[in-house]
Amino acid sequence: MNAAPLHKSPEVESFVSHTLKSTKPLPPVTWANAASELNWLNVAILTVVPAISVAGIWCTTLRWETALFSVVYYYITGLGVTAGYHRLWAHRSYNASTFLQYFLAVAGAGAVQGSIKWWSRGHRAHHRYTDTELDPYNAGEGFWWSHVGWMLIKPRRKPGVADVSDLSKNAVVRWQHRYYLLLLLGMTFAIPTAVPWLGWGDARGGCVYGGFVRLLVVHHSTFCVNSLAHWLGDAPFDDKHSPRDHLVTALCTIGEGYHNFHHQFPMDYRNAFKWYQYDPTKWFIWVFPDNEVRKGQLTMELKRMHEAQEKLVWPQDSNDLPVVSWASYVEQSAEWPLILVAGFIHDVASFVDEHPGGARYIVKYIGKDATTAFFGGVYAHSNAAHNLLAMKRVGVLHGGIPRAVDDRVVPPSQRLRVVRYAELGSAYSSSTACSDQDDKEGMLE
Numbered sequence: 424m425n426a427a428p429l430h431k432s433p434e435v436e437s438f439v440s441h442t443l444k445s446t447k448p449l450p451p452v453t454w455a456n457a458a459s460e461l462n463w464l465n466v467a468i469l470t471v472v473p474a475i476s477v478a479g480i481w482c483t484t485l486r487w488e489t490a491l492f493s494v495v496y497y498y499i500t501g502l503g504v505t506a507g508y509h510r511l512w513a514h515r516s517y518n519a520s521t522f523l524q525y526f527l528a529v530a531g532a533g534a535v536q537g538s539i540k541w542w543s544r545g546h547r548a549h550h551r552y553t554d555t556e557l558d559p560y561n562a563g564e565g566f567w568w569s570h571v572g573w574m575l576i577k578p579r580r581k582p583g584v585a586d587v588s589d590l591s592k593n594a595v596v597r598w599q600h601r602y603y604l605l606l607l608l609g610m611t612f613a614i615p616t617a618v619p620w621l622g623w624g625d626a627r628g629g630c631v632y633g634g635f636v637r638l639l640v641v642h643h644s645t646f647c648v649n650s651l652a653h654w655l656g657d658a659p660f661d662d663k664h665s666p667r668d669h670l671v672t673a674l675c676t677i678g679e680g681y682h683n684f685h686h687q688f689p690m691d692y693r694n695a696f697k698w699y700q701y702d703p704t705k706w707f708i709w710v711f712p713d714n715e716v717r718k719g720q721l722t723m724e725l726k727r728m729h730e731a732q733e734k735l736v737w738p739q740d741s742n743d744l745p746v747v748s749w750a751s752y753v754e755q756s757a758e759w760p761l762i763l764v765a766g767f768i769h770d771v772a773s774f775v776d777e778h779p780g781g782a783r784y785i786v787k788y789i790g791k792d793a794t795t796a797f798f799g800g801v802y803a804h805s806n807a808a809h810n811l812l813a814m815k816r817v818g819v820l821h822g823g824i825p826r827a828v829d830d831r832v833v834p835p836s837q838r839l840r841v842v843r844y845a846e847l848g849s850a851y852s853s854s855t856a857c858s859d860q861d862d863k864e865g866m867l868e
C-alpha cells in the first residue's frame with residue numbers, strides 16, 4: 424500500500440505516522456489467502472442482494488403501488504442512515520426527541536449497514552484521519568476501494584482511534600445494537616413484503632422491489648458518500664483533502680453531496696447550507712425542529728438582519744456624545760436651536776423650517792424639555808419622526824436618560840437592533856455612565 428498524503432493537524436499527523444510506523448498492517452490479500460482474509464458475510468450480502476434484485480426484476484411485474492411504496496421506503500431507510508446514523512449519531516449535529524431517535528434507529532436497520540455504534544465508530548475515524556491509512560474507507564486507495572472494496576476484506580489495519588463513549592451510553596443506540604438482527608430482518612424484508620401484501624395483494628413485488636431492489640439502491644447510494652463524494656466536484660472550502668461538493672452526488676445520496684462543506688463543518692446538521700442546494704436530509708431534520716435547530720435558524724435570521732442594519736446610518740452612540748448639565752443646555756440653546764427629548768439634546772437648526780407640524784412648535788421648545796410634547800402631549804409622532812429625531816442627537820443631559828431602556832430613548836428602528844459583543848455595555852445601556860459625577864462636561868460644537 425502506498426502511504427497516502429497527510430495534511431492533518433500536527434497532532435493527528437504525528438499520531439498517524441507514529442501508528443503507521445509502530446503497527447504492522449495485515450498482509451495484502453492474494454488468491455492464496457483470500458479464503459481467510461475475505462469478509463464472507465459482507466461478500467455474501469453485497470453479491471446476493473444484486474443477484475436476487477436482477478433476477479427478481481426479470482421475472483416480477485412491477486405494480487405502480489409497489490413502485491411508489493418502494494421509493495418511499497427507500498427514503499425512509501436511507502434517511503435512517505443520513506439523518507440518523509450520520510448526522511445525529513456519528514456527528515451529533517442536532518438533538519432529536521426520543522421518538523425520532525427510535526424511528527431513525529429502526530429505519531436505519533433497514534439499510535443493512537451495521538449497527539449505529541459500529542457505523543459511527545468507523546465514520547468518526549474517517550473524518551479524523553481522512554485520506555490516511557487510518558481512515559477505514561480511505562479515498563486515496565481508489566474509487567472502488569472506498570465504495571465497496573473496504574467492506575469485502577478484513578480491515579488491514581484497525582481504524583484510527585475515535586471516541587464513541589457517548590454512544591455507548593445512549594439508550595437508543597444500545598437498544599438497536601442489542602436487537603440489531605431482529606430489526607434488520609423485520610425492516611429489510613418483513614415490512615416491505617407485508618405492506619404491499621396486505622395493502623394491495625402484492626407480496627412478491629413487495630419482497631423484490633421494496634425489499635431487495637430498494638436495499639440495493641440504498642446500499643450504493645449511501646456508499647457514494649465515501650466514493651463519489653470524495654472524487655467528483657470541487658472543493659470550495661478546503662482542497663487539502665479529497666472531499667468534494669457536487670449536485671450529482673447530492674441527488675444520489677439524499678443530500679449528502681456537499682461533502683467538502685461537510686468535512687469542514689461536520690457538526691453542522693446541514694450538508695447543503697444554501698437554500699437552493701439539494702439536501703432532503705436537512706429538510707427532514709427541519710420537519711422535527713428541535714430547540715437547538717431553531718437556534719441555528721434564528722442565528723441565520725439575525726445574521727441577515729445584521730447585514731441589513733450595517734447598510735444603514737445610525738444615530739451616534741450616547742457614549743460618544745458630550746454630557747451636558749441642564750444649566751449649560753439652557754445657556755447654549757439661547758445661541759443655537761437645541762431641543763431636549765428623552766434625555767438627548769438635539770440640534771434642530773436644519774430642521775426648524777422643515778418640521779411638518781410647523782416651525783413654531785419647534786421654536787416653542789428650544790431650551791426646554793420637549794419629551795412629553797414629542798411623545799403625544801402635543802402630537803404623537805410617527806416611527807419615522809422618532810427615527811429621524813435620533814439622527815439629530817448632539818448631546819446627553821446629565822442624569823437625563825433613565826437607567827432602564829425605555830421606548831422613548833430607543834427609536835423604533837433600533838428596538839430589535841442586533842447587538843454585537845462590541846456594542847454590549849455601550850449604546851443604550853450606557854445611561855448609568857451619564858449619572859456618574861465625574862463625567863465629562865462637554866460643550867456642544
Ligand SMILES: [Zn+2]
Binds near residue numbers: 549648649653666682
Ligand atoms: Zn467523507
Ligand SMILES: [Zn+2]
Binds near residue numbers: 509513550685689
Ligand atoms: Zn460525516
